[in-house]
Amino acid sequence: MKIVHTADWHLGKIVQGVYMTEDQRYILQQFIAHMRSERPDVIIIAGDLYDRALPPVEAIQLLNETLRILINDLEIPVICVAGNHDSPSRLAFGSELLAKSGYYIAGEYQKDVMRVILPDAFGEVHFHLVPFAEPSIVRLAHKDDTITTHQDAMQKTIDTITATMDERARHVFVGHAFVTKNGASDEENTSDSERPLTVGGVAYVDAALFEPFHYTALGHLHKAHKVGNDTVRYAGTPLKYSLSERHHQKGYYVVELDAQGAASVTKRTLTPRYDLRQIEGTLEEILQHEPCNDYVFVRLTNEYPVASPMERVRTVYPNAMHVVRVAATTVTKNTTTAKVEEMNDLQLFESFYQEVLGKLPPDETADLFLQALDELAQGGRHI
8 A cells, every 4th residue: 555644734834924825835736746646545644734723714725725636636535633733623523524535534532543444455454543632631531540641641542452453454553742762852853843742741652652553654743754663754844844944854755555564665855935944144245145035044144233134134035034143153362261350341341242252352342442441431421
């Protein structure tokens, strides 16, 4: 069976005050074009279809348009679970009716995990749909007071699935959670645009829990990567949604399950309308760049403040998202630490200058400071 694994579309996303809907439309049209040639047996969207529980109308229309083409025109079944950004009940509205058309969606967490069975030339593939849920929701559903963490909740959920698992079939887990190797912290594969799954608790789930499944299709983390082994994977987002994602290769996975359930995984990349990246240099250097519509975060290395930096940067980069002036980090002279009360006026000035700009002041600047200080000492206030 040929499976396409995607996730975290975040339709309706706003990045630095910029609505990304047209960029999302562009990337989804590209995704649809890929599906016309890929011709998968099923598409998985592993949560966070929307960026918030009450998405804007344009985002709803874009999802409706995309699913209509995938399901009605291309006749490819689509399997979805709700993520932590979605409203489970709204996302799953009409799910029983839509299932008859090939759209399978698990919104609210259920004790009896939703299962979708699709056949291929080798038999049945069972898809187990587990939407995002807080441990308290899982605890209530199972009436089990021992469930207090996300690890406990996932363990209980998987135990429930495996209790009735057909050993003759191949099994795919579809979920939305923070899964890491050994259930440990994973800063390498996280990004700034991911909303924390818990506050004051531990959100991590051990990847070893998913060993009973031939493939595990996950959503939540925005970087495409495997967790522990090749069969437990995050597809990542189709677009870059924060500066921390600027080096990510965005796209989706194509998963081929053979007769025994062995999964071969291939990454496909998508090309955005405009890239999101960081540039650095003086304002004068940046103004010499070729005009570009990319979403850029600008680090200005000018030693002194510049007037209207964003307006001037946007003459070259009209979609610039953020401009910050950074001080040089090279220290040009040897310095010694001393207590503030032991410093003379020049040493205090040099310490302040270095703290702000990362280097000691040049001799002419230090001379100007001493000159100004001398005039003040003589009662002059015209400086």
